[in-house]
Amino acid sequence: xxxxxxxxxxxxxxxxxxxxxxxxxxxxxxxxxxxxxxxxxxxxxxxxxxxxxxxxxxxxxxxxxxxxxxxxxxxxxxxxxxxxxxxxxxxxxxxxxxxxxxxxxxxxxxxxxxxxxxxxxxxxxxxxxxxxxxxxxxxxxxxxxxxxxxxxxxxxxxxxxxxxxxxxxxxxxxxxxxxxxxxxxxxxxxxxxxxxxxxxxxxxxxxxxxxxxxxxxxxxxxxxxxxxxxxxxxxxxxxxxxxxxxxxxxxxxxxxxxxxxxxxxxxxxxxxxxxxxxxxxxxxxxxxxxxxxxxxxxxxxxxxxxxxxxxxxxxxxxxxxxxxxxxxxxxxxxxxxxxxxxxxxxxxxxxxxxxxxxxxxxxxxxxxxxxxxxxxxxxxxxxxxxxxxxxxxxxxxxxxxxxxxxxxxx
Numbered sequence: 424x425x426x427x428x429x430x431x432x433x434x435x436x437x438x439x440x441x442x443x444x445x446x447x448x449x450x451x452x453x454x455x456x457x458x459x460x461x462x463x464x465x466x467x468x469x470x471x472x473x474x475x476x477x478x479x480x481x482x483x484x485x486x487x488x489x490x491x492x493x494x495x496x497x498x499x500x501x502x503x504x505x506x507x508x509x510x511x512x513x514x515x516x517x518x519x520x521x522x523x524x525x526x527x528x529x530x531x532x533x534x535x536x537x538x539x540x541x542x543x544x545x546x547x548x549x550x551x552x553x554x555x556x557x558x559x560x561x562x563x564x565x566x567x568x569x570x571x572x573x574x575x576x577x578x579x580x581x582x583x584x585x586x587x588x589x590x591x592x593x594x595x596x597x598x599x600x601x602x603x604x605x606x607x608x609x610x611x612x613x614x615x616x617x618x619x620x621x622x623x624x625x626x627x628x629x630x631x632x633x634x635x636x637x638x639x640x641x642x643x644x645x646x647x648x649x650x651x652x653x654x655x656x657x658x659x660x661x662x663x664x665x666x667x668x669x670x671x672x673x674x675x676x677x678x679x680x681x682x683x684x685x686x687x688x689x690x691x692x693x694x695x696x697x698x699x700x701x702x703x704x705x706x707x708x709x710x711x712x713x714x715x716x717x718x719x720x721x722x723x724x725x726x727x728x729x730x731x732x733x734x735x736x737x738x739x740x741x742x743x744x745x746x747x748x749x750x751x752x753x754x755x756x757x758x759x760x761x762x763x764x765x766x767x768x769x770x771x772x773x774x775x776x777x778x779x780x781x782x783x784x785x786x787x788x789x790x791x792x793x794x795x796x797x798x799x800x801x802x803x804x805x806x807x808x809x810x811x812x813x814x815x816x817x818x819x820x821x822x823x824x825x826x827x828x829x830x831x832x833x
Contacts, residue, residue, distance in 0.1 A: 436479065439505045440467040443486035446494060476512045480522050483509075484529045491533075496540050503530070507548040510557075520557045523548060527564040531571075538572025546581075559592045559602075566605040575609045582606055596630050603627035604645065617656065624649045625662075628669040642669040647679055650686045651711050654718065660725055660766060661786055665690055681707055690786050693726040694719070694748060723747045727757060728766045731783040740776040 433441075444463040448456035463482065470479035483506050491499060507526060510519050526548055530541050545565040552558045562581075569578045585606065594602065603626045610620035628649060631642045646669045653659055664670050664686060673683040681704060688696055701708060701715060708715065726746050730738050740754045747757055758778055761767050767783040 434471065435505045436471065436483065436509065437464060437467055439502050440464055440483055440486065442498075443483065443490055443502060447486050447489040474513070476509050477518065477521050477525065480506060480509050480525055484526065488529060488532075492536060496537065499537075499540060500543065503544045504547060507544065507551055510548070510551050516554050516557075519552070520554060520560070523552055523557045523561055527561050531564050531568045534568050534571035538568060538574045539577055541568055541572065542574060542577050555592045559588075559594060559598060562588070563601060563605060566602075566609060570605070570608055570612070573612075575612045578609060579613065582609065600627055600630045603630070617652070618659065621649065621652050621656070621659065624652065625664075625667075628667055631669040632667070634668070636672070639669060639672050643673065643676070643679060646670045646673055647682050650682050651713070654685060654689055654713060654721075657717065657721065658764065660721070660728070660764070661784055662690065682711075689722070689725065693729055693746060694722045695746075697722045698748075723749070723757060724761050724764060724766060725786060727761050728783050728786070731767060731780045736780050738778045738780065740778070743778065 441460060441464055444460040445456065448459045463486065467479060467482055470476070470482065483502075487499070487502050487506065494502075503526075510522050510526075513519050513522070527545060530544050530548075534541065542565055545561055545568065549558055549561045549565070552561065566578060569575045585602075589599075589602075592598075603623045607620045607623035607627060610616040610623065624645060628642055628646060631639055646667075649664065650670065650673075653662060653664065670683070670686070673679040676683070685700065685708075688700055697718060701718070705715070708718070727743060730742060730746060740751070743749075743754050743757065744751060747753075749757060755771055755773075758769065758771060762769065765784070767780055769778050769780040769782075771778055
């Protein structure tokens, strides 16, 4: 098929109508095709004369959709470029949005047919729009198409600009939810983006703070998903999830109470509590894709860190052994694992069989942690003030001594 390149004075939109009509009716024979092509061109001209841009877009999209599977991608890109440019014709922003909505809806109806090209068309449409809400609408269509068409790699670069886009779009809570959830789903499909996906899930759940109970139920499935993702992750040990209303609602939920108990266990308890939980809920854990051995590994690291917060900074080997339920010769290797995971900074004293900890991470950061931080900052402030006073006092003494020495010399 030849590439569409307008070379006459004919309006590009009319040229596209003629091209797509001829292509879609080519198999019907010249007698039938000629009449249909003429009819569509006349109808298109009437739309243009009467400024019926939405009707023109609908007419063009119908013909373009017919040839989508058989036309070359180069021809289709040219055709849809002209169609997308129709959003520049109306003066009313409402009409522009209607056209953008029609194009985006039509383009995303068959996401598995040339999905990468469809994405390219949507981003071309996005770049032609000036109204922030229309931009957001088309962008969401693009994200959903990327998921359905399994071409999420084509939208990853745009996700890095989400914070700036949010400022431009000035979205309401409902639209923010849709965006955060779509981004989380896209990142989930890409290796190495699990933590970013989790963070967007958390942002999604945070939008439910202050909502009534009926609205909060919308977040139950994603709240469960967030908890399971947290427990599964081998490198996530901290979180303020328990305080989030969207997650707290699961505590007394008949279906999901066990999920909440699991989260609370991983954020506030030690290995022995997990083993008790597993003994009665092994089937439940497997149903959510959780591997017992992986959970034990994570709980051992968490339990080790928890010992630091409850001790004076020196942890005996014997206590680590009993808490982690390991052998004597495994103690140091688990300490090294905790250091590697950046859960603590410490020194291993083999002679005295203790671990001397200089820093450790808290699993949760609530009121107690804020109070402890406030106390540390207050002490730091006092210490700095004492140092400054000492320096000033020494300076005064030194100045006095120098002045006395000068008088004696004279």
